[in-house]
Amino acid sequence: xxxxxxxxxxxxxxxxxxxxxxxxxxxxxxLVFLSVYAGAFxxxxxxxxxxxxxLVVRVESYREKEDLEALTxxxxxxxxxxxxxxxxxxxGQALVIAGERSRAAVLTGLEAGGLERQRKLLKAGRLxxxxxxxxxxxALARALKVGLGDEVVAYAPGGMGLGIFPxxxxxxxxxxxxxxxxxxxxxxxxxxxxxxxxxxxTRLEIRLSGIGLYDQEPLEALxxxxxxxxxxxxxxxxxxxxxxxxxxxxxxxxxxxxxxGIFFLLGGLILLNALYLSLVERVREFGLLSALxxxxxxxxxxxxxxxxxxxxxxxxxxxxxxxLLHLELLDGFRLPLPQWILEQYREFGLPEVLYxxxxxxxxxxxxxxxxxxxxxxxxxPGYLASRLEPVEAMRYVP
Amino acid sequence: MPIxxxxxxxxxxxxxxxxxxxxxxVDLRLEAxxxxxxxxxxxxxxxxxxxxxxxxDLPTEGEVWVGGVRxxxxxxxxxxxxxxxxxxxxxxxxxxxxxxxxxxNAAFVLxxxxxxxxxxxxxxxxxxxxxxxxxxxxxxxxxxxxGEQQRVAVARALAAEPLLVLADEPTANLDSKTGLALIERxxxxxxxxxxxxxxxxxxxxxLAHVKRIVRLEDGRLVGEEWP
Ligand SMILES: Nc1ncnc2c1ncn2[C@@H]1O[C@H](COP(=O)(O)OP(=O)(O)OP(=O)(O)O)[C@@H](O)[C@H]1O
Ligand SMILES: [Mg+2]
Numbered sequence: 001x002x003x004x005x006x007x008x009x010x011x012x013x014x015x016x017x018x019x020x021x022x023x024x025x026x027x028x029x030x031l032v033f034l035s036v037y038a039g040a041f042x043x044x045x046x047x048x049x050x051x052x053x054x055l056v057v058r059v060e061s062y063r064e065k066e067d068l069e070a071l072t073x074x075x076x077x078x079x080x081x082x083x084x085x086x087x088x089x090x091x092g093q094a095l096v097i098a099g100e101r102s103r104a105a106v107l108t109g110l111e112a113g114g115l116e117r118q119r120k121l122l123k124a125g126r127l128x129x130x131x132x133x134x135x136x137x138x139a140l141a142r143a144l145k146v147g148l149g150d151e152v153v154a155y156a157p158g159g160m161g162l163g164i165f166p167x168x169x170x171x172x173x174x175x176x177x178x179x180x181x182x183x184x185x186x187x188x189x190x191x192x193x194x195x196x197x198x199x200x201x202t203r204l205e206i207r208l209s210g211i212g213l214y215d216q217e218p219l220e221a222l223x224x225x226x227x228x229x230x231x232x233x234x235x236x237x238x239x240x241x242x243x244x245x246x247x248x249x250x251x252x253x254x255x256x257x258x259x260x261g262i263f264f265l266l267g268g269l270i271l272l273n274a275l276y277l278s279l280v281e282r283v284r285e286f287g288l289l290s291a292l293x294x295x296x297x298x299x300x301x302x303x304x305x306x307x308x309x310x311x312x313x314x315x316x317x318x319x320x321x322x323x324l325l326h327l328e329l330l331d332g333f334r335l336p337l338p339q340w341i342l343e344q345y346r347e348f349g350l351p352e353v354l355y356x357x358x359x360x361x362x363x364x365x366x367x368x369x370x371x372x373x374x375x376x377x378x379x380x381p382g383y384l385a386s387r388l389e390p391v392e393a394m395r396y397v398p
Numbered sequence: 399m400p401i402x403x404x405x406x407x408x409x410x411x412x413x414x415x416x417x418x419x420x421x422x423x424v425d426l427r428l429e430a431x432x433x434x435x436x437x438x439x440x441x442x443x444x445x446x447x448x449x450x451x452x453x454x455d456l457p458t459e460g461e462v463w464v465g466g467v468r469x470x471x472x473x474x475x476x477x478x479x480x481x482x483x484x485x486x487x488x489x490x491x492x493x494x495x496x497x498x499x500x501x502x503n504a505a506f507v508l509x510x511x512x513x514x515x516x517x518x519x520x521x522x523x524x525x526x527x528x529x530x531x532x533x534x535x536x537x538x539x540x541x542x543x544x545g546e547q548q549r550v551a552v553a554r555a556l557a558a559e560p561l562l563v564l565a566d567e568p569t570a571n572l573d574s575k576t577g578l579a580l581i582e583r584x585x586x587x588x589x590x591x592x593x594x595x596x597x598x599x600x601x602x603x604x605l606a607h608v609k610r611i612v613r614l615e616d617g618r619l620v621g622e623e624w625p
Contacts, residue, residue, distance in 0.1 A: 003502075004497065010497075011496075285495060288489075291454055292481065293480075293482025293485075293510060294478060296475060
């Protein structure tokens with residue numbers, strides 16, 4: 001039966017080569033698409049993780065609180081596994097004054113590691129190295145008409161700190177969102193505490209090493225271990241801290257399945273057409289098979305075998321080529337998009353070089369679609385073939 | 399017990415508002431080892447009768463017994479299985495699968511029955527030899543003459559060792575000499591191995607070789623001869 005199916009395919013090599021080519025192309029494109037898509041997705045979430053840290057400690061129900069005093073806390077001693085980094089961040093409102101101009105801004109005090117992460121955003125100048133040095137959003141600097149080396153004064157009365165602090169602008173930041181850029185002042189944590197609240201932070205960022213990007217289990221485990229040490233405080237994973245983006249995560253699978261499904265739908269229609277044509281051309285032969293004693297079910301099986309063989313061989317070729325290209329993407333690639341789209345991309349803070357990712361899940365999804373399409377496309381022609389009346393079919397004139 | 403017994407078989411074709419009564423009450427018995435020709439003018443119902451005896455089609459009325467089984471009571475799939483196991487079929491043309499060699503075609507029914515490859519090829523080869531086609535076993539149908547193709551079809555029926563072989567005008571597409579040669583082969587198989595044949599034909603010269611002639615006219619059996 002398999003041999004018969006195979007020889008029947010070889011009979012119209014041109015058409016089956018074209019159909020197989022389409023199937024191979026669909027499998028190929030689907031794998032490449034998935035690799036690129038996962039790469040872009042990972043880049044986006046890695047960025048989010050980097051900004052947030054694996055775990056974030058803040059005061060309880062911080063989302064409802066506004067007052068700086070209620071939002072800050074003295075960092076408690078935490079039992080952390082070795083290799084874990086903890087950084088305090090103090091964030092508060094401040095008025096930034098330069099000569100006769102002033103602007104409301106968000107002052108962020110960062111430890112050394114946090115400042116280091118600003119390097120990628122640095123448009124001009126350098127990172128603060130000593131007390132009294134600050135980074136200014138480029139748009140804020142423009143609004144205040146200050147540049148590198150100029151002095152600004154941060155004014156934030158009402159806290160337990162000095163309430164006023166002079167800074168020298170040593171660097172300008174280019175942020176994805178301009179409205180944030182116009183409100184950004186980044187300084188060392190010590191300076192921020194002196195100005196706003198000595199000894200306190202608004203959040204602790206905990207970064208672990210050696211865990212996978214979407215690996216939530218070790219985070220949950222650590223969360224549970226920290227809980228008893230956090231009176232009046234709450235700890236969230238990076239995904240919990242970014243609920244809007246976290247909601248995108250389950251969409252990944254849906255979008256992936258949908259896009260690949262559309263590819264395969266087109267491939268499936270072409271396959272259906274080829275199978276249908278070969279049925280019409282061979283009505284007499286199907287009649288003979290039935291006359292010789294093939295039951296409808298076995299006639300249908302023959303059509304299914306032909307479809308599966310054609311798709312199987314083509315899918316293997318397509319998958320081979322797709323995996324080869326994926327190996328290239330694995331080492332990093334630039335999105336082949338026009339400059340203006342890339343511009344928006346960069347605005348968002350996404351890296352220009354992405355790294356392809358293909359998991360077993362993605363490969364299985366693609367091959368599963370291929371098999372599914374082979375079966376689905378064979379369903380109708382197979383049914384028609386199985387219903388042929390042998391006598392009529394053998395009399396059929398194509 | 400007869401191999402074939404048709405009792406009061408009627409067949410009415412309905413289609414496009416026209417009713418054609420192809421068979422009007424046919425009674426026919428065939429015993430094992432018969433070599434019978436079915437003759438009659440065009441449109442007399444020969445093909446219709448052969449199809450019904452093979453279980454390819456159902457009678458509108460009447461009973462059809464083959465090998466002790468009542469065919470007209472079987473489902474479509476059961477009739478297909480019955481043909482596979484017990485009936486050899488030879489048609490006027492398009493008997494062979496073009497993608498299979500003569501040997502594979504001759505072995506095809508056995509393959510469908512699930513016989514092992516060596517076993518079915520042994521039997522198919524023996525059948526091809528009996529029809530004088532041993533040297534053409536590896537050829538595809540397009541590389542065979544019309545007569546050779548028909549002999550491969552007979553070899554396929556022979557290899558399957560059926561209860562009976564039904565052939566609908568097996569010689570119609572052959573010149574008279576080749577047609578005669580085919581009938582002589584069939585006759586030899588009948589005499590040497592006892593294979594039961596029922597075939598329809600238009601060619602009166604073939605009738606000299608048969609044991610029995612059944613004459614059909616306008617859907618009725620109108621006479622029998624035992625030459
Ligand atoms: N599928 C069908 N639908 C309608 N009428 C049919 C059908 N098949 C056969 N007939 C009619 O039934 C009658 C008998 O046809 P059948 O094919 O059995 O004749 P036949 O004896 O085999 O003729 P021939 O020698 O030309 O092959 C004819 O009148 C024919 O027109
Ligand atoms: Mg006929």
